[in-house]
Amino acid sequence: MYKKLLAIPVTAVFLLLAACGANGPGGQAAGDPAAKPTRSIQYLGNTYKIPARTKQIAFVESRSSFEDALLTGIPPFAATVEKSGAFPQEYAAITQNTQKLPADIADHVGDLAALGPDTILTSDKTSEEKRSKLESAASVIPISSNGAHWEDNLRLLAEVRGKDANVDAIVSKVRTNTEKTRDKLAPLKDKIVLTAWFHEGAFLVYPKNERYNYLLYTDLGLATPSVVEQAKEPVPLSLAELAQADPDYLFVMVDKSSDPDAAKSFEQLKQQPEWSNLRVVQSGQVYENAVNPGLAGGTAYSNQSFLNALSARLLK
Template sequence: MLFKKISLLGVTSVLMLGIAACGAKEETKTNAGAAGDAGKTTGASAPAAITGSTAATTKKVTYLGKEYTVPAKSDKIVITGALESMEDALVLGVKPVGAITVGGKFPAMFAKITDTTQGIGEKTQPSIETILKLKPDVILSSTKFPAETGEKLEKVSTTIPVSHISTDWQANLNLLGELTGKQEQAKQALQAYNSDVKTLREKVAPVFKDKKVVTVRIRTGSLYIYPADVFFNPSVYEELGAAVPEEVKQAKAQQLISLEKFSEMNPDYVFVQFAEDENKDTPKALDDLKNNPIWKSINAVKNDHVYVNIVDPLAQGGTLYSKAAFLEGVKKSNIIPTK
């Protein structure tokens, strides 16, 4: 059995728009009273929009149906809990003044935007005291946060809960573009990505026709599948044209699946994501899976169509960065037949 371990040498041209330094410090304090919890959203992908101005130094931004008052340009952004926002910042070259860490440090994939960034704690435990000292213009939190965490952050500055639902990826990118004055850069990145999708779909959709394609994640040593609109599934099903398997249709959230049940699915193509940080107690889980005879019986394994970490295992899936990286990985794989 041969697994495809494809290193991420780069993503599509949309990510080469330039990593820009943050602008001058904002001297005017923002109005902090307009934040609210956006909650879980589905299907909304309309861009954030400026709906009006309350003063020369502020503006109102609408994001997923809620309105927030923010500085005319937010130079000091803190990202707490939302790795999706970190990936958007990477695309737009935005350097947050403060951001979450993973295992006490910034992941290497964010090196270009975190050289001047202050760590504010792990994504599940942001330090309110540290954030307060940074005096941020805006705080980008996560819809995964409990209400009490959002309330604490709102007392510091305007807080916008960024959606973790994959179908909101365009709204998320446009929100950061609106906050930082990089709307045009976000627009160009989206246009380039959509063009890339169209070209690649023409090559991949015929390959995936009548085939079962599944993305899985190994966490705490176990296999998990996801709903059709979560993780990398929108890239596989909506953009590259694969049919959604019944098991994926029935998944309501991240769902544990036994190896026996997965073998019954018997997929023809499998994308596996495995991060060491998510398997600290079972570091050999991937190797054990490779050597399991049940796993070896699956069509994808037998036909050399298993792709491990086609993108960085920390990539969230539902962002422009993740989606562009996924396309790049597919291009470098053996999925597209050579003539």
């Protein structure tokens, strides 16, 4: 064996030894992400393993994470873009240096892996198939769309990054403002306040724990409309169905970023007699884009914006 080694050029021997030394226990390459030190974090009853030092956080289909990033000052190093190929304008302050990822990045996960993400935050609405693909690039944590979990989501981002980010102060401010608004809205507790997103000619109403609904009907204690109570997923309402819901106050979000023709379509709809005949229209209690229509809703950032809108319009 010794004679055979001597027959190999010296440079080749060094290369052979270097290759052997580059592998850790079990033959695993030292540069392999799996070889990095890890830590465990708890989120909504589940345990996730992430790198001990997490700096490069990617957002994939997680709009709410942008809003938590705004408040904590923890920008994503990469994130999926809108259909327009750009990031939502609402989040410009924390996406100036963010790498743009196509919406279908899960189908090109090798491109994402090449960027070296430490952790990927996605949505609980993201399919299991997509999540499975993303897991080949880095640890994946699905962010809850349930409005009850806004604080958990905020704390998660700070914990993943390993920063304090003044989360306690942020949470305290939102909770204090919520309690103050709840007290002021007490005289309206039996009134029907409905939020809807005008999309492709219909009014989308969300389940009671999504978007602003948890804030309205749980945190603020307002009456839950039956159409919201019954919704298991986003429900499109026609004008006739909206008339049947008969809200006392209607907040309509017309988001051109998700539906470029939404504004024009809504203006046309408002010319119809069925719209003019709605009780809420006749009483002047329809509020269009009282908050930025592109906000996720159900986050600390969105909730604070909506609390301000409620105070300005319902507590005149």
